[in-house]
Amino acid sequence: MSSIKTPKPVRGTQDIFGAEAESFAHVTATFERIRKLYRFRRAEMPVFEKSEVFSRSLGETTDVVSKEMYSFLDRGDESLTLRPEFTAGIARAYLTDGWKQYAPVKIATHGPLFRYERPQKGRYRQFHQIDAEVIGAAEPQADVELLAMADHLLKELGISEGVTLQLNTLGDGASRENWRAALVEYFRAHRSELSEDSQDRLERNPLRILDSKDPRDKVFTADAPKIDDYLSAEAQDFFAQVTSGLDAAGVAWERNSALVRGLDYYRHTAFEFVTDRLGAQGTVLGGGRYDGLMESLGGPATPAVGWAAGIERLAMLLEAEQELPFDVMIAVEDDAAATFAFGKLNALRRAGIVADIVATGSPKKRFDKAVKSGAARIAAIGFADGVATVNIRGDNTDDALTQAIQAILAP
RNA sequence: GCGACUAUAGCUCAGUUGGUUAGAGCGCCGGUUUGUGGUACCGGAGGUCACGGGUUCGAGCCCCGUUAGUCGCCCCA
Numbered sequence: 001m002s003s004i005k006t007p008k009p010v011r012g013t014q015d016i017f018g019a020e021a022e023s024f025a026h027v028t029a030t031f032e033r034i035r036k037l038y039r040f041r042r043a044e045m046p047v048f049e050k051s052e053v054f055s056r057s058l059g060e061t062t063d064v065v066s067k068e069m070y071s072f073l074d075r076g077d078e079s080l081t082l083r084p085e086f087t088a089g090i091a092r093a094y095l096t097d098g099w100k101q102y103a104p105v106k107i108a109t110h111g112p113l114f115r116y117e118r119p120q121k122g123r124y125r126q127f128h129q130i131d132a133e134v135i136g137a138a139e140p141q142a143d144v145e146l147l148a149m150a151d152h153l154l155k156e157l158g159i160s161e162g163v164t165l166q167l168n169t170l171g172d173g174a175s176r177e178n179w180r181a182a183l184v185e186y187f188r189a190h191r192s193e194l195s196e197d198s199q200d201r202l203e204r205n206p207l208r209i210l211d212s213k214d215p216r217d218k219v220f221t222a223d224a225p226k227i228d229d230y231l232s233a234e235a236q237d238f239f240a241q242v243t244s245g246l247d248a249a250g251v252a253w254e255r256n257s258a259l260v261r262g263l264d265y266y267r268h269t270a271f272e273f274v275t276d277r278l279g280a281q282g283t284v285l286g287g288g289r290y291d292g293l294m295e296s297l298g299g300p301a302t303p304a305v306g307w308a309a310g311i312e313r314l315a316m317l318l319e320a321e322q323e324l325p326f327d328v329m330i331a332v333e334d335d336a337a338a339t340f341a342f343g344k345l346n347a348l349r350r351a352g353i354v355a356d357i358v359a360t361g362s363p364k365k366r367f368d369k370a371v372k373s374g375a376a377r378i379a380a381i382g383f384a385d386g387v388a389t390v391n392i393r394g395d396n397t398d399d400a401l402t403q404a405i406q407a408i409l410a411p
Numbered sequence: 412g413c414g415a416c417u418a419u420a421g422c423u424c425a426g427u428u429g430g431u432u433a434g435a436g437c438g439c440c441g442g443u444u445u446g447u448g449g450u451a452c453c454g455g456a457g458g459u460c461a462c463g464g465g466u467u468c469g470a471g472c473c474c475c476g477u478u479a480g481u482c483g484c485c486c487c488a
Contacts (some may be wrong), residue, residue: 008478011479011480063486064486064487065488068488069488084488088488113488115488117487118412118413118483118484120482120483121481121483159475197485200485213484239457261488262486262487262488263488272465279483280482283487284488297465361443363439364444364446365441367447367449368450369447371449371450372449380447380448391447393448394451
């Protein structure tokens with residue numbers, strides 16, 4: 001009995017294995033295939049950045065920065081942060097690596113992200129996203145292309161059933177400010193009747209009152225000022241081009257005027273693909289236009305739009321388990337044939353045939369083990385009169401692949 | 412940071428008002444069929460009942476604390 005205690009996994013991390021890992025890989029493989037159709041270029045980004053990359057882009061005061069980032073000092077006493085999102089790092093690279101030369105540039109990436117949060121269904125401290133951004137394109141067509149790609153991806157994954165695209169506009173900077181002021185004025189008039197959380201939001205993040213889950217707030221959110229009444233002509237026109245572009249592309253959408261973004265750099269289009277199948281974490285893919293971000297990192301005003309989607313959440317929605325092909329399982333029923341069997345196993349694999357072997361435990365039970373393995377065929381290998389015997393069983397043993405296996409396994 | 416629920420075999424879970432030596436299925440190991448087979452049958456190994464206190468003649472079960480997990484709130488870039 002060892003006195004060494006096995007270390008526990010870190011809170012909010014996950015070990016993904018087997019069928020779940022196959023689902024995970026299926027999501028990233030499908031994303032890679034789709035993004036190439038739309039000619040998004042692949043980028044590999046660092047997993048950590050100087051903390052300023054995120055704190056400047058997010059705004060210093062938010063909870064997000066103060067409580068929910070994985071930050072640490074390195075040996076040079078520099079504050080670094082494990083990336084909580086892709087967008088800020090990509091924006092930083094755009095500026096420091098001179099990607100303006102490629103503008104407008106379409107970028108796709110995927111990988112792990114880190115947020116110091118309490119884990120719950122579909123939320124982890126280390127989680128994984130796929131991400132797509134268009135930087136340097138001010139036109140609504142960029143928003144449409146990005147949404148069409150997202151819609152396409154969800155359909156290819158077979159999970160578009162029960163998932164709806166909710167769409168909103170936050171207007172340009174001036175529209176957004178006017179609307180925000182009207183909301184504050186409206187909710188302030190009902191302040192004492194709002195939930196405690198929303199009274200707090202009134203100061204910090206009034207837009208968020210609109211998607212409060214508290215019934216005390218919902219009484220008022222229905223009649224709250226609508227962004228539509230504050231949109232400039234240009235903002236109206238922009239949104240109209242996005243919606244008509246979606247219609248033309250055959251992408252179904254619903255207007256959700258309560259859909260907001262908490263950060264100031266968001267402009268115009270905001271969207272989320274939402275499902276009711278994941279409990280409280282219903283957003284499967286979300287994004288929007290962030291024309292104000294580059295300036296917060298000290299760069300020139302640069303229009304940009306993007307989205308990200310949680311790989312775990314997408315994988316959870318996949319209907320069918322991702323099954324690995326399994327052409328043949330060799331059952332070694334006599335250890336005298338073991339060397340022969342292992343040699344043939346190697347030959348099968350070199351021929352591109354998915355093969356495995358069961359050669360341990362009671363020889364008499366190996367056939368049953370092979371049956372339970374789920375292989376399409378079982379090659380039982382025995383030994384008689386000084387020579388190996390081969391016998392192939394399966395539901396379909398007349399096909400060309402079986403004949404090829406038979407030929408390779410011939411003693 | 413807050414709340415509710417949960418913690419028993421490698422896995423999924425039973426376990427009566429608190430009463431002898433802790434239960435099943437799956438998985439693992441072994442045996443059985445005088446075997447070209449199809450998930451069978453029999454047996455075995457495997458438990459500090461999360462951890463630490465308390466109540467009691469007696470605790471897997473009741474109480475307190477800790478830790479961890481699940482779900483939700485806050486937050487959601």
